Amino acid sequence: MTTTTGSPPTRNTPVALARGFLTGGVTGGSLAAMVVGVVIENAPLFIAGLALPFAYGGLLYLASMPRRAREAALAPRTALAMIESRDVPQSEMTDRPVRFDLTVAPDDGPAFRVEFTQDINVTDLPDYRPGGILVVRYPPDSPAKVRIVKRPIPEWEERAAGARLDSAPESTKLSEPPDGCAVGFLGFVGLLLAAAAVVFLFRVDLFEDKATEPPSSSAPPSVSSTSSTRVVTGGSGTVELGPGQSFLTEGELRSDIDAVTRHGEQNLATNLVVQDRLLLVTFASDDAKAQAFPVSALPYERFPALVEEARSGLGGQSAQNWNIVVSRLGGAVTIVVSVTGPEGSAVLQADDQGRVLRRTAAH
Structure with a gap:
């Protein structure tokens, strides 16, 4: 060989x-x-x-x-080998990857050295001491792929028991070629x-869609502009107008409601709050549908008039702050308008068509 x-x-x-x-x-x-x-x-x-x-x-x-x-078509070769050295790593495992340096003596060729690693059970380590004779097997075209035969047939076991081998020179050492x-x-x-x-x-999905795509029901992003900010999540929608704007401006409230409800796709809500520059819609969860109302059906065109009528209870333009709360109370949708000013506060209650039901004067 x-x-x-x-x-x-x-x-x-x-x-x-x-x-x-x-x-x-x-x-x-x-x-x-x-x-x-x-x-x-x-x-x-x-x-x-x-x-x-x-x-x-x-x-x-x-x-x-x-x-x-x-x-597999090539029958492996069997030969005797002598352990030149071994390296047993420290480990808690039962089977340890032992590094062997062997002299292999084929029957039909010169002896050679080979280094390889093979798992050996810790209880069998005394059988693999330096100087010991083993039976090994390797492919005929890859002698570096040597494996120790742990249970050789009786013929080879007898040969190993009585064999004496000389060490092959270092110059004949083989090992598996690395990459x-x-x-x-x-x-x-x-x-x-x-x-x-x-x-x-x-x-696009990683870096751009979150800033340009309209909100979706599962993971809605935020949409911002120089004049207003809209933030929509699975449970609520919020719109904050910029300076100098107001939801009492004609058409402003309706357009923002369409935006946060995606033009009616997420229409049911349990609460809606409007202030001068802030809109908050709480969408209805599955277990709160009984208290929900359709957001898009509210009479938003009547809201400015309702605020002005509530202000009249505080002396016209003396009201400084106002807010509108829409909810379902006792089975009916109720619009409650509250205004506050130096004279106190006043409350106006209307139905879902914007018709005034009752007023509470300033106090």
Whole structure:
């Protein structure tokens, strides 16, 4: 048998380089897809990222089937070996990865040295002392892939018991060739490129949609402008007008109600509060539908007149603050207008059509 001397070559073959790049790409793409899927709440993307490594592993297994079939067709060789040294790591595990340095003496070729790692049960370590003779097996075309035969057949067990071997020179030492630096570098490049590609493809969902898309029922974003701010969540909607604006301006309140309810898509509410520059709508949950009312059906065009009528109880324009509260009380939708001023406060109550039911004068 021919042996190699010196350091083993690295496996920088085109196939190894391509496999390293693809492995890095699958790793980076999978991690990026899962992270982006969680951030933008895209379940199919998260599942795709989770499934990608399994699919890639399956493809590698299928691609390696011809090679494994060729290796299986070659009968492994059996030989005697002597333990030159061993390195047992400290561990609490029962099976420990022991690093062996062996001299292997084939029957049909010169002896050679080989280093490899094999799991050995801690109770069997006394059987693997330096100088001991073992039976090993290895593929004929890969002598570095030596494995210790823990229970050899009686013929080889007898040979090992009576054998004496000389140490092979260090120059004949073999070991499994490591992947070269180029494979690791291409794997890292593939990881970065795949992760960047996923982020680039979903950049709109990650960085732009939250500022430009209208609110949705599941994860509504905030919409801001120079004149007003609208914030809509699953349970409420809020609009705050800018300086110099008022909800008493004709058409202002109706347009903002349409915005926070998405033009009637989320129409039921249990409470609505309007102040001069602030609107708050509390949407109805599933267990509060009995106390809910349709927001879009309210007579918003009547609200300015109701505020002015309530102000008349405080001497016309002397009222400084006002607010409107709409709720369902006793089965009926009620609009309550409150105003305050230097003379005190006054309250006006109207029905869902804006018709005044009762007034409470200043006090």
